[in-house]
Amino acid sequence: xxxxxxxxxxxxxxxxxxxxxxxxxxxxxxxxxxxxxxxxxxxxxxxxxxxxxxxxxxxxxxxxxxxxxxxxxxxxxxxxxxxxxxxxxxxxxxxxxxxxxxxxxxxxxxxxxxxxxxxxxxxxxxxxxxxxxxxxxxxxxxxxxxxxxxxxxxxxxxxxxxxxxxxxxxxxxxxxxxxxxxxxxxxxxxxxxxxxxxxxxxxxxxxxxxxxxxxxxxxxxxxxxxxxxxxxxxxxxxxxxxxxxxxxxxxxxxxxxxxxxxxxxxxxxxxxxxxxxxxxxxxxxxxxxxxxxxxxxxxxxxxxxxxxxxxxxxxxxxxxxxxxxxxxxxxxx
Amino acid sequence: xxxxxxxxxxxxxxxxxxxxxxxxxxxxxxxxxxxxxxxxxxxxxxxxxxxxxxxxxxxxxxxxxxxxxxxxxxxxxxxxxxxxxxxxxxxxxxxxxxxxxxxxxxxxxxxxxxxx
Numbered sequence: 001x002x003x004x005x006x007x008x009x010x011x012x013x014x015x016x017x018x019x020x021x022x023x024x025x026x027x028x029x030x031x032x033x034x035x036x037x038x039x040x041x042x043x044x045x046x047x048x049x050x051x052x053x054x055x056x057x058x059x060x061x062x063x064x065x066x067x068x069x070x071x072x073x074x075x076x077x078x079x080x081x082x083x084x085x086x087x088x089x090x091x092x093x094x095x096x097x098x099x100x101x102x103x104x105x106x107x108x109x110x111x112x113x114x115x116x117x118x119x120x121x122x123x124x125x126x127x128x129x130x131x132x133x134x135x136x137x138x139x140x141x142x143x144x145x146x147x148x149x150x151x152x153x154x155x156x157x158x159x160x161x162x163x164x165x166x167x168x169x170x171x172x173x174x175x176x177x178x179x180x181x182x183x184x185x186x187x188x189x190x191x192x193x194x195x196x197x198x199x200x201x202x203x204x205x206x207x208x209x210x211x212x213x214x215x216x217x218x219x220x221x222x223x224x225x226x227x228x229x230x231x232x233x234x235x236x237x238x239x240x241x242x243x244x245x246x247x248x249x250x251x252x253x254x255x256x257x258x259x260x261x262x263x264x265x266x267x268x269x270x271x272x273x274x275x276x277x278x279x280x281x282x283x284x285x286x287x288x289x290x291x292x293x294x295x296x297x298x299x300x301x302x303x304x305x306x307x308x309x310x311x312x313x314x315x316x317x318x319x320x321x322x323x324x325x326x327x328x329x330x331x332x333x
Numbered sequence: 334x335x336x337x338x339x340x341x342x343x344x345x346x347x348x349x350x351x352x353x354x355x356x357x358x359x360x361x362x363x364x365x366x367x368x369x370x371x372x373x374x375x376x377x378x379x380x381x382x383x384x385x386x387x388x389x390x391x392x393x394x395x396x397x398x399x400x401x402x403x404x405x406x407x408x409x410x411x412x413x414x415x416x417x418x419x420x421x422x423x424x425x426x427x428x429x430x431x432x433x434x435x436x437x438x439x440x441x442x443x444x445x446x447x448x449x
Contacts, residue, residue: 025414026388026392028404028412029365029388029414030384030388032366032411032412033365033366033384035411036366037366058383058384059383059385060383060384060385061385064385065384065385065388068385068386068388069388069389069392071389072389072390072392072393073392073396
């Protein structure tokens with residue numbers, strides 16, 4: 001394939017940010033169009049080189065095609081919007097009913113969420129999946145939090161030679177859990193960033209809220225000590241913030257334009273997270289809240305920086321979109 | 334849409350691109366590049382669509398269930414994605430044609446009241 005054509009198609013793909021199966025189909029279709037156009041130009045008497053240049057020019061600007069293709073595919077159905085908002089609503093329901101500490105309901109909710117996430121992950125990664133992934137990562141954070149005293153004991157002993165070292169098997173268990181959790185979180189984040197950093201932000205948006213609730217000294221610190229009653233005043237704000245996120249996820253799926261998705265996610269996400277942080281009682285004052293808002297905004301924008309580092313899509317050779325058979329690739333979003 | 338067309342034509346065409354594509358696809362299953370050329374030919378080069386207009390429209394129509402695409406391999410091994418209209422697409426096309434005819438009739442009545 002001519003370098004001009006490959007560069008052009010790579011440029012289109014770089015800005016598509018769609019399901020890989022759809023990207024493959026789009027590039028394949030543009031390539032066949034390009035072949036038709038070159039053949040026609042050659043028949044009119046142009047040299048191959050000139051025909052390729054003219055055909056590439058005639059296709060239009062890669063960014064424009066990519067943006068319009070994105071808009072053709074980015075709007076999900078109402079069912080997809082409902083599915084995207086569902087994990088937020090499930091967790092919100094646990095808070096609003098004050099049942100999040102129920103030994104059966106909370107694990108059952110997370111088992112359901114992880115199950116749906118795994119199903120979606122192995123069935124084409126549809127766009128509604130990304131809000132489920134965020135909650136699926138939470139048990140890893142909770143696991144890390146549950147072993148915090150062991151970690152603190154080990155670090156204190158190793159660096160300051162104070163106290164005693166926890167038992168070897170417990171240390172190995174905690175270490176394995178940390179390594180596994182980090183591996184899952186980093187690998188998942190990179191995989192999602194390679195598809196679209198905006199979906200990564202959608203995926204990560206519940207984590208500061210749930211993490212804040214979990215790690216707040218006045219929050220879930222009491223959870224593991226059995227003082228759940230002290231946490232109940234936070235249930236209302238938590239449920240409200242999660243309902244906001246549910247609405248944002250649904251709007252995100254229904255919107256066609258990328259810039260509107262971006263604005264909706266960042267605006268509502270930051271407001272919801274700041275509200276919850278405010279209810280935790282820290283920090284106080286306008287500037288404290290402003291600082292927290294900016295930090296949370298930076299957190300939601302961080303996947304964009306990561307994308308600049310890891311790139312979009314997977315490294316592929318020439319004509320990567322062409323399959324050996326003409327069977328339609330699965331299209332799920 | 335590109336080309337040397339009157340200033341207000343894009344406004345007129347907006348919303349009718351789908352109808353043009355559906356109409357041609359209803360005649361017989363066809364592919365993107367052929368549609369671009371056919372629209373050019375039938376309009377005496379008045380409409381000069383670019384790929385950036387036609388393919389997103391085709392994909393949107395397919396996502397809406399108005400057309401169906403299928404890859405086919407030609408004898409020379411070249412692949413093409415052919416689109417065919419669905420029953421839902423036919424109904425939408427009828428509605429779009431009726432709406433367009435009603436609109437143009439009304440505009441003509443205003444412009445040429447004597448004919449009414």
